[in-house]
Amino acid sequence: MAEVVLEKVSKIYENGFQAVTDLDLNIQDGEFLVLVGPSGCGKSTALRMIAGLEEISGGEMRIGEQVVNDVESKDRDIAMVFQNYALYPHMTVYDNIGFALKLAKIPKEDLDRRVREAAKILELDAQLNRKPGQLSGGQRQRVAMGRAIVRQPAAFLMDEPLSNLDAKLRVQMRAEIAKLQRELGVTTFYVTHDQVEAMTMGDRVAVIKDGVLQQVDTPQNLYDYPENIFVAAFIGSPSMNLYEATVHGTVLHLGSNRIELGEVPEKVAAHDGETLVVGIRPEDMDDAELSEADTTERTITTTASLVESLGSEIIVHFEIDARAVDAGDPDVLEELADEDVATAVARFNPRSRARSGERISAVLDIERLHFFNLETGLALR
Ligand SMILES: Nc1ncnc2c1ncn2[C@@H]1O[C@H](COP(=O)(O)OP(=O)(O)OP(=O)(O)O)[C@@H](O)[C@H]1O
Ligand SMILES: [Mg+2]
Structure with missing residues (x-):
């Protein structure tokens, strides 16, 4: 586990578009931090920079003690969950969850123990031999979570992991992911455009607009003391x-x-x-x-x-x-x-x-x- 620190991190895409400007964030060890903002404001860009999938144009990024600006994605010790959880359709739930461990050549017994532990936490014990096509949307989402948690990473990065689910399931999974995160205590960076999701899940919520951070605070403080009219209007419904x-x-x-x-x-x-x-x-x-x-x-x-x-x-x-x-x-x-x-x-x-x-x-x-x-x-x- 580790803290994730961004200091004046910027992203300018090849076409010259500045998607993120001087982003300062400190995701504390074990914290669940949600980044929220309207579509196109740079949330995925920020997450992809933490993941190492996108180069950082300026500033410094650290995971734990290590400056990771030039560290490859696979060496950053992070696990990701995305909107389209991209499960391998021809593999069983067991193999999907254990895939990264297999690639990492983890001994078979170890792998077996970790996959079963994860399946138990996620209540997927009974589905281990099924293929993704035979699962409900919520179960598929949990398999995607399983793949992330077996790796026991320093941090989780999640980009709108619930947006493919129907409204009811989304509310249920929201609570499940938040609970799981608290149990595991893994530093988590979670991206969404849904302010209700942000408010209910995050220990703290960071509001971003046009690539510029507006305010970071606990959900209650954001609601009670918005620092500007953008945050004031964005948080709360109606x-x-x-x-x-x-x-x-x-x-x-x-x-x-x-x-x-x-x-x-x-x-x-x-x-x-x-x-x-x-x-x-x-x-x-x-x-x-x-x-x-x-x-x-x-x-x-x-x-x-x-x-x-x-x-x-x-x-x-x-x-x-x-x-x-x-x-x-x-x-x-x-x-x-x-x-x-x-x-x-x-x-x-x-x-x-x-x-x-x-x-x-x-x-x-x-x-x-x-x-x-x-x-x-x-x-x-
Ligand atoms: N490869 C790229 N080249 C140029 N511009 C890009 C590139 N990728 C993204 N952008 C632009 O950067 C901005 C931020 O994109 P990003 O995907 O980070 O937004 P987002 O906040 O995740 O939006 P959404 O909520 O719709 O997922 C957008 O205006 C987008 O068009
Ligand atoms: Mg996005």
Whole structure:
């Protein structure tokens, strides 16, 4: 086992495209670190550089004590699991799992013990003589995991290993892989574009956009303290609502709405009267009708455009006469949306009687509002 360290690692492809820029990551010994970001942001490139499948254009990479920039993939002591797990179709599960050990000329008895141990952990004991074609998707995925774990590597590298599975199986395997990783204690670098997968599996989650690392933290900290509007919008579902707004004294001006904040954080007060960005998570709004307290000073009264009842909660869509902020690219914020009407999404308590097309009052949890600088997109905290 070992830690994996990336210091200012960059990747420029032959055509001149820079896929990863100055990536700093420290995957601690035994840690499960998830790299998450939208499609094309450089996740697989980063993983392939750690794997040694892609040359590093700049910076330094270490696995354990060893600088591996120029070490060949096969000498890096890592095991990979990919999206298309590429099992050998003509080989049994037993042979698939043991293949790397056989290549490494591990003594037969040793190989047998390790394959059976892995099969036991993965609950594949009964399938050892079957071929991949006779397995379910989840079982095939576990065989791919088996091939990685028999090698007892310094680190696991996994690139979207669950994306070929249906939704239900994905949720199940998510839990199984996380549990297995914890039992084995092997340093793991896991890549996905799915923020829910990232949040549920990772000890820490690294968010990347356009090849640039945005933030690395525990799932809860990412959710509670996003450092910029990209992370704020990317983590959480439905996404955080983001609007241009101003704070005057203790009052938030959000379109025509006036919200009494009570206390204003110092960093926000410093921008009194200036346009900034306010972020409101859907779960930080609720139906004012359900509140016994007087909430008039912190509600948005509007018409619900769509109400979706999920049983456990009610998703309410409504219009708000404020300017929306697109979290995708902080550089072009100013040019955005010339319309001064935006949509908002709230998650109401299931006891709410909000109906599509009818008036609603959404009360804000003013202690949980997020504020960002409009120009830089950085959190004001
Ligand atoms: N060999 C290559 N030459 C040039 N550009 C490449 C090459 N491979 C990938 N890219 C580009 O680098 C960027 C990052 O690719 P990468 O595969 O790392 O993205 P990703 O985050 O894994 O995306 P996805 O979630 O879709 O798998 C993309 O814009 C891609 O088009
Ligand atoms: Mg990829």
